[in-house]
Structure formats: C-alpha cells, structure tokens
Amino acid sequence: MARGWLAPLRRLGWRVRGLGLARGSLEPGMRKPLVTLRNVTVGYGRRPAVHHLDGVLHAGDLVAIAGPNGAGKTTLIKALAGALTPLEGSIERDALKRRDIAYLPQLAELDRTFPLDVRGLVSMGLFGQSGAFGRNTSAGRNRVEAAIAKVGLDSLADRPIGALSGGQAQRAMFARVIAQDARLILLDEPLNAVDARTAETLLDLAAAWSTEGRTVVAVLHDHDRIRARLRQALLMAREMIAWGPTNKTLTAENLIRARQMAEGWNESAERCERSAA
C-alpha cells in the first residue's frame, strides 16, 4: 500500500501544474496513448447517441466531459468502460486489462434498496482481482478499510447503503474506485448529491489519481468547477465540439454552439447524416 515513493512524483506533478503547464504539453510525442478512439459511434440498440468521435487518452490525463442534457456523455463513459460496444469505429485500449478499469456509474444506477452495507459495496472494487469465485485476500480487505477511511466513512462502514444520504452513497462509490486501484478511472456525474466541501475533497482525490499517473475521465456539470479544477475538457453534443485544454474548450462560443445543437434535436430524427458519406 505504501505509495511513499510516489510522493516526489506527486510533488513534481503539482509543481508543473502550478506553472500553468499541462503535463501533456511537455513532450506530447513521447507519451504512448492509453486509449485511442477512432471514429467512435455508440448508442443503444441501433440508435446512435454519440457520433464519430476521435481522440486519445494518455496516462495521467484528467479530462472532464461536459455538454447539454442528452449529449451522450453517459453513453460515451459506458463505451469507454466497455459496458457498451461501439456501433461503428473502435476504442483501442490494448494496454489495459479489465481490472485496470474502474467505473463509477451514476448514483441512480445503484439499487440502494439492496441489502448491502458500505463495506460490502466498497469490497465490490476487489472483484477484478478476486474474480467471481476467488476469495478476498487480507491485503484486499485492508485496501477496502483504507478506502473507506479515505472518504471519511469509517464510522458508517457497517451501515446499509439504503440508510445513507445521497452524498454518503456517492462517497462510498468513490471508496469503491479507490479499492480498485485502477489505471483508467471513469466517473459518471460523481459530484451529484454531494455538498460543496465534499465535492472539493473528491476532486482532490481525482487530482491525486492523475498525479499518480492514473487516467481520470469525469462527466461533470458545473463549468466553473471544471475550469477551476480540471486541465482538459471534452465538450460534446452528440458529437465532439471541442477536446483539449479546458480554457480553449469551454469557451462562450463553443458553449453556445453546443446549446444550439441541443435545441435542434428531436427524437424522431436520430439518423446519422454523416454515416452515408
């Protein structure tokens, strides 16, 4: 568990960011892509929700996904996680094993009436290592306890998830991600139902993951918070509008374009104009 030797690296990461340089901009040619999206179209059944997306994620990237309601943000996160297969194009993540991917779904997807306590929920993060039939090791159990402590839920570890507030449940899901110890971390609206102070704490966690070399992608709604805390952003409205440094992505111009595209959507016309070309 000792990450002490990472401390100097972490300090370096903070310092570089303090200088206003995205680490990615130091030597972009040197870094190997962790995930490559090529012309990705994803959707449910045969109805595409995200069209023709290209892009690359590197180790240590910290990317916000933003966009209006119905823009396909959740769909894209699910595709990155492997819960949805692209209808067209490809998502290459050959360097990653299944256990290297941690996925935090929207809080609403968690069935909180299920009889499970916080410790049980966080232990789900060990599934990738133990598999369906293996036992959880004592090292794994220690990791679970440490993760629960890290999000400040130690006193609630035995509480059923049905008795948690929304914010506490969200923190428990964060603890599950910590326990997973993954290289690619995908968060779908992780700050929903969370108060401002907890949100800052959770964003600190995400920033620390990034400094440790983990890749973090998070669907977030609050543009001011994205500008303040995340280096990169992907703005989308069923297709990519911009992807890059946050200040160049979340511009007034781009946001207006995204909103205009959202106003033009109607459910009956969902076919893809470009795929014929």
Add this chain to the structure above:
Amino acid sequence: MIELFSPLIEYAFMRHALAGGVALAVASAPLGVFLVLRRMSLTGEAMAHAVLPGVAIGYLIAGLSLPVMAIGGLVAGLLVAVLAASLARLTALREESALAGLYLIALALGAIILSAGDRPLDLLHVLFGSILALDKQSVLLLASLATLVVVAFAELFRSLAYETVDPNFFRVASGAGHWVSTVFLGLVAATLVAGFQAMGTLMGAALMVLPAAGARLWTQRLATMIGIATVVGLVSVVTGLLAAYHLSWPAGPSVALVAGLFFIASSVFGRSGGYLSRLVLRRHLEG
C-alpha cells in the same frame, strides 16, 4: 405433543413428503430472495404457471415419464421468461403485463393439452400438487436438485449480488453480465419443475416468493435474509404437512398458507420495513 408430530415418522407418504418438502424449501429460499430483490417475483410466478403446458406436452408424448415431463417443463418455464423480456423490449407492453398475459395463456393451454390425452391427469393435482403422493424417485430428484442449487448458488452468490445491486458496474468489472441472470433463471426454472409434482403449477412459486418477501421485511443483511427465508420455508413445510394430516386440508396449499401467514405477519410486524416499524419512524420524523 408426540401425537402431533408422529405422523411425520409413522407413515411412508409423510416421510417422503417431508423429505421432498425440505429439499424444495432449501433450494427455493435463496432463489426466492433474489427474485424479490431483483423485482422478479412475478417472473417466478409466471414461470411456475408456464411449466404446466411444458409438462403436459411431455406427458402427451411420453406418458408418465419423469425426465421427459421435466424437460418439457424446463423449456416452457424458460421460454416464458425470455418471451416476456422480449415483449417488454420490442413492444410498448410493460414486463408485468407481458408476464401476466403469457402465464394466463400458458395455464389455459396446459389445461387443454392435458384433457386431450387418452388418460387425463387429475387437474386438481396438477394445479395444486400432490406432495403426499411423492415417491422415492421424486424425492431423489428433489434432493439432487436442492444439492445442485445450493452448490451453484454458493459459486454464483457474489456475481448475482453485484449484478443486482449495480448491473453496469458488474458488467465492466466482470466482462460478462448476461450469463449471470441466465444461469439464475435456469436454476429458478429447474427448481419450479422439480417442485411441480409436490406443489402443482399454482403453488409452485409459493416456497420461493412468500418466505423471501417476508424475510425482506426483517433485515438489511443479505445472509440473514436468506437464513430467515430458509428457516421459514422449512417450518412452513413441517407445519403445513401436519395441518394437512390432522385437519384433512389439501397439503400443498397448507404449506403455502403457513408461509403466507409469515408473509402477512411480517408486513405488519417486520422490524425493517413492516407497517408498524414505518409508523414508528414516521412519528419520530414528525416529532
């Protein structure tokens, strides 16, 4: 006191009923708990009814052959679960309407097919079971099935729980997903088929749904819930059989009714979500 319990030991038919009932209760409890937690109680119910036409077709083809009738029941039970899910996906129907529609069709079809044979089976036995008429072969089938379910369940437990509480997380973490619900439905169908002779097509899901739905109202812990459901199932079998013997009630419905009493009592007194517990909670919140 001894006279009360002695029929369970004295008579071979009571011993067979007890052994078969115990095996069925043990297999049914954990499956029932997950049916309830996955909001699939009605699916279990529909599958129990759907077993009827499958068994009837098996009977028509091969006569009173246990394997053929069992395979027919298994196929029909699974078919209804799959059909209902497809109807819900491909049409504007909700799954509960699809399930209700399909099980009505299955029951009607089963009754008609049964009457078409040369030697019609006693419909009352087919509908409500004849647990007092279990022979050694049927008890053995029930016992082997209970063993299979318990072993399979122990292996499946974690996957099934995770897939229920957070299906998308499970799909990402395991790389699978659908096979869990498929295997689960298979176990449910197999148990319903094995219990068909004992409980009939109408009472078939009773030992799954009633103890589990009641247990849900007593605890927030999964293991405890399964434990309570199992004990309640076992007590229902013993009490129901004795009531049937001493009061000359039909046996299958007696077992179901005892489990039903627990269900009703739980909905009033259940510590974790029963009516009274919520009343206390509400007062507390008002105060």
